[in-house]
Amino acid sequence: MKGVAARSGSGRPVADRAFGKGVARALAGAVLFGLPLLMTMEMWTLGFTMRSERLALMLLLAAPLLMGLAYYGGFRRNVGLGDSIIDGFVAFALGTVAAILVLFSFGVLGRQSSIEQIVGVVALQSVPAAMGAALASSQLGRGQEERDDEEPEWGESYAGELFLMVAGALFFAFNMAPTEEIVRITLEQGHVAYAIGLMLASLLLLHAFVYALDFKGQHEQAHEHARLPPFVSLTLPGYALVLLTSLLVLWLFGRVDGLGPAEALHMTAVLGLPGALGAATARLVL
């Protein structure tokens, strides 16, 4: 047996203690990863200006994402889907608690806040904080040796690779999409040539980070699960998912409302650049 609890091997109290340590790590991760957004004014206002049905959809989409992250990182080593589902909800609970604590202690929410405002802002902020909670185990806790021992096989699978890319892209997109700068960059660039250039640069960066630059955790040149070259089998579909993720986040935040298709796609390409970096570095982070 490999995990923290397993080394002690003395049943429920030890398992509870190991899980308790995981919870403490997760809370720290929720604050660490969530703080940049918890201290961003655009996120406070988005919490009550976002359309309720989109906010609800975001919460419902967050659940399977957190379960996937919990499967990969986990508070303790998971043995199956059931544990991952529970850990996904644990991450959400801890992310929500962290968001509530920080938002109330900063005075963003208070006695005068309406229930609509509290639910909106907390719902919005709980998702990145919960991602932080889910990532905390892989980032803040275990040593490299232990992590290598615990690496689940599916993270090496093709679907697992793409899932990690989406998770990384989503985390970066979440940090950038609420800001006015994304709109400003799109407007300043204007011409479609900039969007094409950004897409090419994003593709190159994604490929370089995953294959070419010898970063920690990056792939072997020959991908086990694909007969096609890595650029075709992983980079291109990965970037397509990055663009879809970016567009989804922009739409959820209402950033593309009222824009024509060309402007919306240009903005997606702009957000796709940090999204691609997030996707590329997901393996390093996770």
Add this chain to the structure above:
Amino acid sequence: MSEERERGKTPWLELAIGGIGALLLTLMAGYLLLDAFGKGEERSVEIVLERGESVAQTDGWRVPVRVRNLGDRPAKAVGLRAELELADGEIEEGALVVDFLPPRGTVEAVFQFERNPDGGELRLRAVGYVEP
């Protein structure tokens, strides 16, 4: 992997927190869906201004104003105007902008005047807002 998990048992703390997480997610998503689809009538912004007691200061008077949105839609850049008509017929005006006003939310604002607002008639009104 713990022996607990090998035997298919999950720590009670994990189950408890996971249950709370599932409940929180369901409640928040349910509330938001109800808010989105449960209201048949047109959603609105309804701004109400409530004046507080005037307070004398070294450089004039300040009048606290509670800005409330009784509607279920948010408002951005809410413009407020105050008009103080004094007994001698002189009029003193003030204006300010509230950045964001959440649905059913409240914001505290303050108007400043050179002369005592209690010595005349103070009219407060919201002059407009931007749909976020």
